[in-house]
Amino acid sequence: MTVTATADVRPLLFPDVEGVVARFLQDRRELAGIPVGSLPPPGFDGTQRAVVLTRLGGRFSDDDLLDLAELRIDSYGPDKVAAHALACSVRGLLPLITRVALADGVVLPDTTEIQGPCFSVDRRHSDAMRYLMKHRFAVVIGLRPA
Numbered sequence: 001m002t003v004t005a006t007a008d009v010r011p012l013l014f015p016d017v018e019g020v021v022a023r024f025l026q027d028r029r030e031l032a033g034i035p036v037g038s039l040p041p042p043g044f045d046g047t048q049r050a051v052v053l054t055r056l057g058g059r060f061s062d063d064d065l066l067d068l069a070e071l072r073i074d075s076y077g078p079d080k081v082a083a084h085a086l087a088c089s090v091r092g093l094l095p096l097i098t099r100v101a102l103a104d105g106v107v108l109p110d111t112t113e114i115q116g117p118c119f120s121v122d123r124r125h126s127d128a129m130r131y132l133m134k135h136r137f138a139v140v141i142g143l144r145p146a
Helices: 017-026 080-099
Strands: 050-061 066-077 110-119 129-140
Touching (some): 017 050, 017 066
Antiparallel strands (some): 050 066
């Protein structure tokens, strides 16, 4: 009996979920002028408006070819009210990510809130007003182009 390999042997392509979500939020007029990214903006001291995304982990579902990525989303503001308002704005935008065409053909068919906005002290910036949230994003995984 001869066994012939017929499966594609190209590696899987896992998009940078932090970057994908950051670009989506950066493109929204509701967040115009607010820095969004995986790092705080230069000179950041915790008192400016900003949104910082951090991948916490997740898992790969090989049956569905989905990366179930978990992200923490930190929303900062000059005071507690402003930080909370920014968190609520981001929270309201995230469900829309499943309904738009994203850069590089990335597809996010689902997002789930794991934890809603929660005030949290930032040990790196003693004056920071920060609300954090946690969301899970389902990301369709494809094969790396040949």
